[in-house]
Amino acid sequence: MVSAALAPAALPPGMALSVERVSHGFVLQDELLPVLQDIALDIEPGEFVALLGPSGCGKSTLLRLIAGLEPPRGGRILADGLPITGPDPSRVVVFQDPTLYPWRTVWDNVALGLEARGILKSQRHRVDQALELVGLARFASALPHQLSGGMAQRAALARALVNDPRLLILDEPLGKLDSLTRLTMQGELVSLWQRAGFTALMVTHDIEEALFLATRVIVFSDRPARIVEELRVDRPYPRHRDDPELVRLRQRILERLGLGGSW
Amino acid sequence: MRALRPLGTVGGLLLFWQLAVWLTGVPPYILPGPLAVGQALVGRASLLAGHAGITLTEILLGFALGSLAGALAALLLVASRHARRWLMPVLVMSQALPVFALAPLLVLWLGFGLGSKIAMAVLIIFFPVTLTFFDGLRRTETGWLELARVMGAGPSAMLWQIRLPASLPALGSGLRVAAAVAPIGAVVGEWVGSSGGLGFLMLHANARMQVDLMFAALAILAVMAVGLWWTVDRVMAALVRWQPDTYQNPR
Numbered sequence: 001m002v003s004a005a006l007a008p009a010a011l012p013p014g015m016a017l018s019v020e021r022v023s024h025g026f027v028l029q030d031e032l033l034p035v036l037q038d039i040a041l042d043i044e045p046g047e048f049v050a051l052l053g054p055s056g057c058g059k060s061t062l063l064r065l066i067a068g069l070e071p072p073r074g075g076r077i078l079a080d081g082l083p084i085t086g087p088d089p090s091r092v093v094v095f096q097d098p099t100l101y102p103w104r105t106v107w108d109n110v111a112l113g114l115e116a117r118g119i120l121k122s123q124r125h126r127v128d129q130a131l132e133l134v135g136l137a138r139f140a141s142a143l144p145h146q147l148s149g150g151m152a153q154r155a156a157l158a159r160a161l162v163n164d165p166r167l168l169i170l171d172e173p174l175g176k177l178d179s180l181t182r183l184t185m186q187g188e189l190v191s192l193w194q195r196a197g198f199t200a201l202m203v204t205h206d207i208e209e210a211l212f213l214a215t216r217v218i219v220f221s222d223r224p225a226r227i228v229e230e231l232r233v234d235r236p237y238p239r240h241r242d243d244p245e246l247v248r249l250r251q252r253i254l255e256r257l258g259l260g261g262s263w
Numbered sequence: 264m265r266a267l268r269p270l271g272t273v274g275g276l277l278l279f280w281q282l283a284v285w286l287t288g289v290p291p292y293i294l295p296g297p298l299a300v301g302q303a304l305v306g307r308a309s310l311l312a313g314h315a316g317i318t319l320t321e322i323l324l325g326f327a328l329g330s331l332a333g334a335l336a337a338l339l340l341v342a343s344r345h346a347r348r349w350l351m352p353v354l355v356m357s358q359a360l361p362v363f364a365l366a367p368l369l370v371l372w373l374g375f376g377l378g379s380k381i382a383m384a385v386l387i388i389f390f391p392v393t394l395t396f397f398d399g400l401r402r403t404e405t406g407w408l409e410l411a412r413v414m415g416a417g418p419s420a421m422l423w424q425i426r427l428p429a430s431l432p433a434l435g436s437g438l439r440v441a442a443a444v445a446p447i448g449a450v451v452g453e454w455v456g457s458s459g460g461l462g463f464l465m466l467h468a469n470a471r472m473q474v475d476l477m478f479a480a481l482a483i484l485a486v487m488a489v490g491l492w493w494t495v496d497r498v499m500a501a502l503v504r505w506q507p508d509t510y511q512n513p514r
Contacts, residue, residue, distance in 0.1 A: 069409055087413045099406040103428040103505045115424070116416035143505050163414065 014045035014199030015080055015090065015166035017066065022075035024061055025224070034224035035061050039075070041218065041227065048193055048200040050210035052253065053220030059203040062225070063171050066201065067093045079167070089113055092160040096172040098152035100144035106155050107131065107140040113163040130162040131155075133192065150181035161192070168193070170202035174209065186212055190237055207253050211246045212239050219256050229256045295475040300482065303475040310464075311476075315483050317460040321377055321449040322487060325384025330441050332385065333392025334434065340393070341400040342422060354393065362386050363451055370456035380457065384448030391444070392437040399433020400426045432506055435499035442492040446484055 019041040025034040035058040043049050051059045065072045066079075068087040077084045079091065092113070100109050111127045114120040120127075131137045134154040144152060153173060160168060170189075174182045190213055193200050204210050210217045211233055219229035231249055239246065254260050277297045283289075284296035291299055304311065336354075339346045366383055373379035403426045411425050453462025461480045468476040 067413055069412070087409075087415070089413070089415045091413075093410070093413050095406060095410070097406060099404075099410050101407060101425070101428070103431075103503075112411065112416075112424075113414035116411065116414045116420055145505065159414075 013166070013197055014047070016045045017041075017043040017167060017199065017201070018078045018081075019062070019066070020075050020078065022062070022065065022072045022077060024058070024065060024070075024072050024074070036065075036072075037224040037226050039225065039227060043199060043201065045199055046197055047216060048190075048214045049202070050214035050217045051201070051203045051220060052205070052207060052210050052217055052257075053225060054222050054257065055205060057220050057223045058225035059220055060171050063093065063169050063201065063203055066167075067091055067169050089117065089163040090165055091167040091169060092163050092165040093169040093171060094153075094156050094160050094173045096175045098144070098149075098156040100147075100152055100155055100159075102144050105141050105143055106136060106147070109144065109155055110159045110162050112159060126162050126164075130158040133161060134158045134188070150177050150185065153177060153185065157189075157192075161196070164196075165198055167199045167201065170200065172203050172205065175205065182209075187238065189213060194237065207250050208241060208246075210253075211249055212241060217249070217253065219253055229253070292472040292474055295478060299475045300478040303473075303479040304482065307476060307479065311461075311479060311483060314459055314461050314464045314480070315487070317377070318446075318449055318453070318462065318484065319487055321380040321384060321452070321460065322445045322491065324377070325381045325448055326388060326441060326445040326491065328381065329385035329388030329445070330392050330438055333389045333437065333441070334396055336389070336393045337396035337400060338422075340397050341426065354390070358390055366451055366455040369452065375456050375458045379455075380449045380452030380460070383452035384445045387444050387448045388441040391440040392434075395437030395440070396430060396434045399430030402433075403429045431499070431503050435495075435503060438495050438499060439492060442495040443488065445491065446488040450484065 019039055022036055022039045023034070024036040025032045027033070039062060041049075051062065053059050064070050066077055066084065068084045068091065071085075079088075084091075100106075101112070104112075107127060110130055111120055111124075114123050114126060128137065128140075131140055134157050136151060136154050136158060139147065139151065139155075144155070147155065153176075157173070173189075174185055177185065186209055189200075193213075200213075202210075202213065214233055217229075217231045217233060218227055219231070220226065221228045229252075231252070233246070233249060235243060235245055251260070281296045281298060284294060295303075336350070340350060362383075365386065366379075369379040369382050373382055400422075407425055407429060408421060411421055416424065449460070450462035450465075453460040454466060457463045461484050465477050465480045468474070468480065
C-alpha cells in the first residue's frame with residue numbers, strides 16, 4: 001500500500017495557528033492601501049479551514065503572511081505558539097498556478113524541498129511516495145510542458161506533500177482547472193487531508209468547494225478584508241453536494257456576500 | 264527537405280546576381296559574378312585557407328573568452344550588491360565609447376598578431392552577453408523564487424538551482440548576438456593593423472582590384488559566421504530542451 005509510509009502515525013500532527021489582530025496593506029503611489037483589517041483567527045490542529053470572499057479582498061495576502069513570505073504590518077501570527085518569522089517547509093503553499101520549474105522533470109520538481117534541505121540522498125523514496133499519492137508515478141520523468149493542467153496541479157501538490165507539511169496552504173489550487181478535474185481533485189484533497197492529518201487552510205472563490213471540503217468556512221468582506229461570518233460545517237466525509245445542510249449553509253453565505261437574491 | 268529551403272533562396276539570389284552581371288556587362292573589377300568568385304575560391308584555395316585559419320582562430324578565441332568574461336561578470340553582478348553598485352554604471356558608460364575607435368590602440372598595445380583581434384572581439388562580445396545574462400538572472404519569475412524559499416532553499420541554492428537554469432534562454436540570446444558580432448570584431452581588428460587573416464586579405468585584394476578574391480574571402484567569412492551562429496543555436500537548444508524554441512524551429 002502506498003499510504004503505509006505516509007500513514008498518520010508517521011506524520012507530525014497538524015499545526016495550530018493563531019492570527020492575532022493582523023492588519024496589512026500595500027503602498028501604492030505613496031499611499032497606504034489597507035488590505036487586511038484586524039483579522040483574528042484561531043485554527044486548531046487538523047482543521048480544514050476555507051477562506052471565502054470577493055475577488056481581490058485580501059485572502060491571498062493573508063496566506064502569504066502565514067506562509068512567511070511577508071511580515072504583517074500590524075499584529076502577529078503564531079504557528080504552534082511561536083511567531084512566524086519567515087518561510088518554513090512545515091508550512092507549504094500550493095499556488096493557483098502550479099509554478100513548476102519547466103527545466104526540471106516532474107520527479108525533480110517534487111524533489112525540490114528535500115534537495116533544498118540537503119536530505120534528498122537518503123530520502124529519495126519520499127519523492128516516489130508523494131508521486132504515487134497524487135497518481136503521477138508514471139509521469140515521473142515527464143517535463144512540465146507535457147502535462148495537462150490537472151496533472152501539473154497534482155505535481156504541485158506532490159511537491160508540497162513531500163515535505164510532510166504540518167500546515168498545507170492552498171491558494172485557490174483548483175481555480176484554473178476544468179470543472180470535472182476540479183470535482184475529482186476536491187475528493188482527492190479530502191482523502192489526502194484525512195489520511196495525513198495536516199492542518200489545511202484554503203482560499204477559494206467557490207462556495208460549494210468550501211462547503212464540500214472544509215470543517216469551517218470563514219467569509220471575508222470586500223477590501224479591506226474583515227471577517228464577516230464563521231460557519232462550522234459539521235457534516236461527515238465524504239460529503240454530498242446536495243446535502244440539505246450544505247444547501248442551507250450555501251444560501252447563508254450567499255446572503256452574507258450580498259448575493260442572496262441571485263439563487 | 265526543410266534544410267534545403269535556405270539553399271534554394273541563396274541559389275536564386277546567386278542566379279539573379281550572375282544574370283545581372285551578364286546583362287549589364289559590368290566589368291569584373293567592379294562586380295564579379297558568382298562564377299568568377301567561385302573560380303577565385305578554387306584557384307586561390309590554399310592562399311584563402313591560410314588566411315581563413317587565422318581569422319577563424321581569432322573569432323573562436325574571441326567568442327570563447329568574451330562569452331566567458333560576460334557570463335562571469337553577470338554572475339558577479341547578480342550575486343553581489345556591491346558589484347552592482349560599483350561596476351554597473353561603469354559597464355553602461357563604457358558602452359557609450361565607440362569600441363571600434365579603440366582598435367588602433369589595441370594594435371599599438373598588443374601588436375599585429377592574434378592578440379589585438381581577440382581583444383577587439385572580446386570587447387564587443389562582452390557587453391551583450393553580460394547584459395542579457397544578467398537580465399535573465401534578475402528577472403526570474405517571482406513565483407519560482409518564492410516557492411523555492413518556502414521549500415527552504417538558501418541564497419546559493421536559489422542562484423544555482425533556480426536563477427541559473429531560468430536564465431539560460433536569456434544567455435542563449437546573448438550568445439547568439441555574440442556569435443554574430445565576433446567575426447566583425449576580428450575583421451575590424453585585421454583592417455586596422457595585421458599581417459594575416461581574411462580582413463587583411465580583403466584589404467589587399469581590394470587595393471589590387473582583385474574584387475573576385477575579395478568576394479571569395481567575404482564568402483568564407485559568411486560561412487564561418489553562419490556556422491558559429493548555427494552551432495551556438497544548436498547547443499543552446501539542447502541546453503534549453505524544456506523550451507523547444509530555436510531560430511530553426513520557432514514556435
